[in-house]
Amino acid sequence: MSKVMKRSSEITLDIKPVPTGGTPDDRPESEPIFRVRDLGVRYGGLLAVRGVTADISRNQITAIIGPSGCGKSTLIRCFNRLNDLIPAASIEGQVLYHGVDLYGPAVDPVEVRRHIGMVFQKPNPFPKSIYENIAFGLRVNGMTDDIDARVEHALQGAALWDEVKGKLKSNALSLSGGQQQRLCIARALAVEPDVILMDEPASALDPVATSRIEDLMESLKEDYTILIVTHNMQQAARVSDMTAFLTVEVSDDGHRTGVLVEFAPTTELFTNPRDPRTEAYITGRFG
Amino acid sequence: MSVGEAQAFSLRGQGGKQNLYEKTFVVLLLVAVLIGVASLITLLIDVLRVGAPRLSVDFLTSLPSRFAARAGAQPALWGTLWVISVCTLFSVPVGMGAAIYLEEFARKGRLATLIELNIANLAAVPSIIYGLLGLAVFVRFFAMGRSVLAGGLTLGLLVLPVIVLSGREALRAVPSSIRDGALALGATRWQTVSRQVFPAALPGFLTGIILALSRAIGETAPLITMGALTYVTFVPNSLLDRFTVLPIQIFNWTSRPQSAFAETAAAGIVVLLAVLLAMNAVAILIRSRYQRKP
Numbered sequence: 197m198s199k200v201m202k203r204s205s206e207i208t209l210d211i212k213p214v215p216t217g218g219t220p221d222d223r224p225e226s227e228p229i230f231r232v233r234d235l236g237v238r239y240g241g242l243l244a245v246r247g248v249t250a251d252i253s254r255n256q257i258t259a260i261i262g263p264s265g266c267g268k269s270t271l272i273r274c275f276n277r278l279n280d281l282i283p284a285a286s287i288e289g290q291v292l293y294h295g296v297d298l299y300g301p302a303v304d305p306v307e308v309r310r311h312i313g314m315v316f317q318k319p320n321p322f323p324k325s326i327y328e329n330i331a332f333g334l335r336v337n338g339m340t341d342d343i344d345a346r347v348e349h350a351l352q353g354a355a356l357w358d359e360v361k362g363k364l365k366s367n368a369l370s371l372s373g374g375q376q377q378r379l380c381i382a383r384a385l386a387v388e389p390d391v392i393l394m395d396e397p398a399s400a401l402d403p404v405a406t407s408r409i410e411d412l413m414e415s416l417k418e419d420y421t422i423l424i425v426t427h428n429m430q431q432a433a434r435v436s437d438m439t440a441f442l443t444v445e446v447s448d449d450g451h452r453t454g455v456l457v458e459f460a461p462t463t464e465l466f467t468n469p470r471d472p473r474t475e476a477y478i479t480g481r482f483g
Numbered sequence: 484m485s486v487g488e489a490q491a492f493s494l495r496g497q498g499g500k501q502n503l504y505e506k507t508f509v510v511l512l513l514v515a516v517l518i519g520v521a522s523l524i525t526l527l528i529d530v531l532r533v534g535a536p537r538l539s540v541d542f543l544t545s546l547p548s549r550f551a552a553r554a555g556a557q558p559a560l561w562g563t564l565w566v567i568s569v570c571t572l573f574s575v576p577v578g579m580g581a582a583i584y585l586e587e588f589a590r591k592g593r594l595a596t597l598i599e600l601n602i603a604n605l606a607a608v609p610s611i612i613y614g615l616l617g618l619a620v621f622v623r624f625f626a627m628g629r630s631v632l633a634g635g636l637t638l639g640l641l642v643l644p645v646i647v648l649s650g651r652e653a654l655r656a657v658p659s660s661i662r663d664g665a666l667a668l669g670a671t672r673w674q675t676v677s678r679q680v681f682p683a684a685l686p687g688f689l690t691g692i693i694l695a696l697s698r699a700i701g702e703t704a705p706l707i708t709m710g711a712l713t714y715v716t717f718v719p720n721s722l723l724d725r726f727t728v729l730p731i732q733i734f735n736w737t738s739r740p741q742s743a744f745a746e747t748a749a750a751g752i753v754v755l756l757a758v759l760l761a762m763n764a765v766a767i768l769i770r771s772r773y774q775r776k777p
Contacts, residue, residue: 276667283590310669320660322679332678333668380664387668 229254229391229421230275235289237270237279244270245454248289250440257413257422259436259462261429263477266442267454268425269317272393274298275423276312277305310337313384317396319376321368321383326351326360329368329379333387346386354382355412374405381412385420392416394424398431410435429478432462439465441474530756534749542750546716547732551743556751558715559732562631563700563758565719566728569635570642570699575692577639578646582688585647586654587676606644613641614708622709629710632722637709638702642695649694653687654680682773689770693763700759703730729755 228251236246245267252258260268270279277298279285291298298308321329330347334340347364351357356378360371368379377397384392394413398406413422413435426432432439440459444452458465458474469475496502545555589595617637627633657680665675706728707713713735715727729751736748 278663278667281662281666306666306669306671309667314663314667316660316663316667318660320658320664322661322664323683332665332670336665336668336670336674336678383664383668 227254228252229294231290231292231295233290233292235271235274235287235291237267237274238286238288239282240284242451243453244285245442248440248442248456250456250459252421252423253438254421255417255419256437257417257424257435258438258440259432260423260425260440260442261427261432261477262442262454263444264427265452265454266444268427268442269395271442271454272314272395272423272425275391275393276309276314278309278314280305310387311389312391312393313387313389314393314395315377315380315384315397318400319373319380321371321376321379323367323369325365326368326371326379327364330383330386333383337387339387350382350386351379353385353416354378355408356382372405374401374408377401377405377409378412381409381416385416389420391421391423394422396425396427399427406431429466433466436462438462441465441469441471441477443473443477527756530749530752533746534751534753537746537750538753543754547714547735551739551741551747554736554744554747556729556732556754558718559727559729559751560754560758561718562711562715562726563728563755565631565722565726566635566638566706567696567700567758567762569632569722570638571692571696573636573639574643574646574695574699578643578691578695579650579688581643581647582650582654583676583681586651587680588672602644602647606648609704610641610702611704611708613637614705616640617705617709628723629712629725630723631719631726633709634706634711634726634728637705638699641702641705642699645695645698646688646691649691650684650688653684653691656687657683685773686770689766689773693766696762696766697759700755700762701730703728703734706731729758 230250230252232248232250232252235248237244248271250258260271262268273279274287274291275293275298279287287299293308293312296303322332324332327347330350331343334343334346339346348357348361351360356375359375360379368376371379377400381392381397398409401409410431413424416422424432424436438459439462441457442454443457445455446452458469458471460470465474466478469478542555543560544557545553546557547559548554585595585598589598614637617633617640621627621633621636622629625633627636661679661683662675665679666672670678711731712725712727713731715725717724719726733748733751733755736744736751
């Protein structure tokens with residue numbers, strides 16, 4: 197724990213002044229953890245996503261919805277710099293995390309990912325034991341004190357402990373899809389992140405497993421800030437506090453670019469969308 | 484429930500042509516399998532039958548001789564073990580390192596494509612060319628002489644492309660979701676590769692190593708080219724000793740006019756195959772351990 201605290205203070209050292217508007221936040225109980233300013237992603241020069249500006253609040257679930265190919269996954273991967281791994285990808289605009297530019301020159305992407313965890317679309321446990329799946333993250337983060345307790349705590353946090361406590365040494369791939377995904381969540385929780393990114397975490401799961409993951413997200417919100425990409429509007433409506441709707445703009449030469457259309461509290465976006473494109477999407481006339 | 488109704492709905496096969504095609508193909512495939520297996524079994528039986536009278540502990544512990552009945556394979560057996568050890572110690576780490584660098588760290592671009600093409604070509608270069616390379620580089624330039632060290636390194640170079648290529652295949656077969664998963668937990672690229680990707684690729688690596696070393700152990704031409712001896716009456720004791728290997732010894736015996744040496748050669752082949760199978764068994768054992776291990 198102390199290690200985590202130390203890291204946080206390291207990051208705050210190079211805080212830059214953040215332009216804050218004079219108007220008080222209309223949700224004063226939650227300060228923004230991310231300030232996204234005109235964010236865009238290019239793949240080999242072509243814009244995949246552009247014009248994303250949003251403040252993402254602490255201890256809330258923010259959903260990113262939109263039709264296939266609108267760049268939802270590309271966008272969420274900007275928050276933990278996972279797009280760095282694609283040589284052709286480049287970022288424009290800014291993502292401020294606690295006021296620090298995530299793409300600033302002094303920022304180490306490895307350090308970023310230690311604060312901002314991620315759960316992927318397809319459950320991707322390591323082909324090792326359940327225990328080792330969680331211990332790996334602890335070891336690479338230097339959290340090697342009392343690994344057993346941390347593993348148990350993480351599994352409890354992901355509501356998986358009761359199902360696996362007797363078989364921690366068995367291979368993670370022997371678990372069901374839903375259990376594997378909860379193991380991936382446990383793995384992310386174990387390293388005590390600040391934010392958890394979820395890229396369609398339930399799209400490969402059956403309805404029962406999906407609802408367990410959704411319940412889990414609700415309880416995780418107490419301690420974490422969650423960003424979730426989903427193509428399932430009902431899911432966004434069920435779990436999220438804020439929703440961002442992205443759509444695809446097709447240029448004359450057929451290139452598709454994702455753009456942020458509307459970012460609003462979920463109930464507002466679903467009941468009273470301001471943009472006609474949002475309305476068309478949520479009423480099922482498009483996408 | 485008349486007979487006519489039952490005939491209108493039938494699950495009986497179509498019979499005729501389709502069935503015939505089906506069966507013909509299975510038979511052809513089976514023949515393909517049997518050609519391989521049968522020739523191997525024939526070879527084994529023939530070699531064992533001819534070589535059996537000469538196979539004994541004495542054969543493994545005596546020196547070669549002008550007399551077929553007294554000729555042994557001791558220097559060649561030890562020479563092979565020495566050379567293969569040097570070859571393994573050189574080619575396995577270097578090959579793994581090159582494969583990991585090319586697949587996990589190198590930027591993909593024109594240079595990477597060029598290197599890839601080169602390695603694929605190197606794998607196809609005739610082995611005798613490697614003998615010339617070994618002669619020029621190890622024997623002469625590095626002044627190792629016609630030693631175990633020079634021979635092992637020459638064979639190491641020869642099989643290096645095989646290890647690199649199969650290693651890259653093995654790394655490529657590790658799903659990228661494993662890399663993403665590890666990196667997303669805050670692992671560095673090195674931690675990701677060394678603790679997740681490489682262990683997952685290890686069984687594939689070992690398959691390539693088995694192929695590579697099996698090839699190395701049977702090579703004759705490059706070692707003769709670089710100057711391995713054909714008639715040796717001593718066992719190498721150091722890396723800089725001169726040597727011969729089993730395939731050269733076998734070649735030597737088969738080229739003798741006396742028919743008795745045919746038996747000796749057959750016994751030599753059995754020893755060579757035994758070494759090869761033992762080596763493969765070890766690799767397969769390691770591989771299955773890693774595949775089963777959670």
